[in-house]
Amino acid sequence: MSLAGRHILQASQFDRSDLDQIFAVADQLRPVALRTETVDVLRGAVLANLFFEPSTRTRVSFGAAFARLGGTVLDTTGLQSTSMAKGESLYDTARVVAGYVDVIVLRSPEAGAVEEFARGTQIPVINAGDGPREHPTQALLDVYTIRDERRRNGRDLDGLRITIVGDLKYGRTVHSLMHLLRLYRDVQVTLIAEDSLRMPDEVVQQARAGGVRVVESATFEEGLRDADVVYMTRIQEERFKTPADFSRARGKYRLTRPLFERLCSPSAVIMHPLPRDSRVESRELDDDLTTHPRLAIFRQTDNGVPVRMALFALVLGCEAHLPESRRPARWYRPAAFGPHDAPMLPTEPMRFER
Ligand code: NCD
Numbered sequence: 001m002s003l004a005g006r007h008i009l010q011a012s013q014f015d016r017s018d019l020d021q022i023f024a025v026a027d028q029l030r031p032v033a034l035r036t037e038t039v040d041v042l043r044g045a046v047l048a049n050l051f052f053e054p055s056t057r058t059r060v061s062f063g064a065a066f067a068r069l070g071g072t073v074l075d076t077t078g079l080q081s082t083s084m085a086k087g088e089s090l091y092d093t094a095r096v097v098a099g100y101v102d103v104i105v106l107r108s109p110e111a112g113a114v115e116e117f118a119r120g121t122q123i124p125v126i127n128a129g130d131g132p133r134e135h136p137t138q139a140l141l142d143v144y145t146i147r148d149e150r151r152r153n154g155r156d157l158d159g160l161r162i163t164i165v166g167d168l169k170y171g172r173t174v175h176s177l178m179h180l181l182r183l184y185r186d187v188q189v190t191l192i193a194e195d196s197l198r199m200p201d202e203v204v205q206q207a208r209a210g211g212v213r214v215v216e217s218a219t220f221e222e223g224l225r226d227a228d229v230v231y232m233t234r235i236q237e238e239r240f241k242t243p244a245d246f247s248r249a250r251g252k253y254r255l256t257r258p259l260f261e262r263l264c265s266p267s268a269v270i271m272h273p274l275p276r277d278s279r280v281e282s283r284e285l286d287d288d289l290t291t292h293p294r295l296a297i298f299r300q301t302d303n304g305v306p307v308r309m310a311l312f313a314l315v316l317g318c319e320a321h322l323p324e325s326r327r328p329a330r331w332y333r334p335a336a337f338g339p340h341d342a343p344m345l346p347t348e349p350m351r352f353e354r
Pocket of ligand 1: 057058129135138171172173233234236273274275
């Protein structure tokens, strides 16, 4: 089924042909994401990028993707800056915004809020994270990244062994990722989390029903053995009831270079949806991995732009016009710019008052 005009609410709405189509368009748009070419199929179109929870890469990459297709982006951040702080319903807000723009990207702290919002609009709404539940576009760029990394070794996603570590209860990116992994053959997922942060049963059951082999590992070391991808996640501090609960949960699983090199498959890559928690008490990715060539985390974030461009082009039904709209980019870009050559910098966290 065509993606034109559809809401993007959860990863389970996609079938394999949707993914193949999104990734083919993303491949085509890579030179635009890398700033060697431009396209303008969305000239005149307007995006409302509504973020009611903190975000850096998701918000900016959605905005950059829309702008690089030639469209205009209106950003709103924080519930307090909207009329919902005056008691307006999600439905009314959605209906109002739909009168002004062509597509809405929404991040909300409430599970299910994006669906409710979508009911108030005729225009496409894209879920950029609804509380602890889902983050379907992150899962798309994660699968695109796995496909990319494995293609360098001549493989596809079929036969993948992925180990997912950390906060599997509140981590919405991994819930969506589990749904997409069902679309590939012979996938094994190993889950590593402490008891209170285990993957919700319904997500595990759906994955199993879809043919994924899901193993819950007793130990970190055992779970890393022979993995092709290690997908680390941040402990979701903002979802815990008390700071003490969060303190008890953080810092349990830390990937280090020796562990990674000793246990994972020789071509394994490390992924993380980011932000990683670089405070010493957490630090799920050790500093000794920072310059590791198989740390794919920034290739992963870079992929957010072509994947989200592809999604906009398809949801707004203009992908057929992309080839005729391609032009060379004419502005300065650093010679070293590219997906695999960004300098790696220290990971000291920013200090700010909480
Ligand atoms: C994630 C999120 O917001 O769910 N970040 C992202 O969008 N890339 C993961 C996180 O916050 O830990």
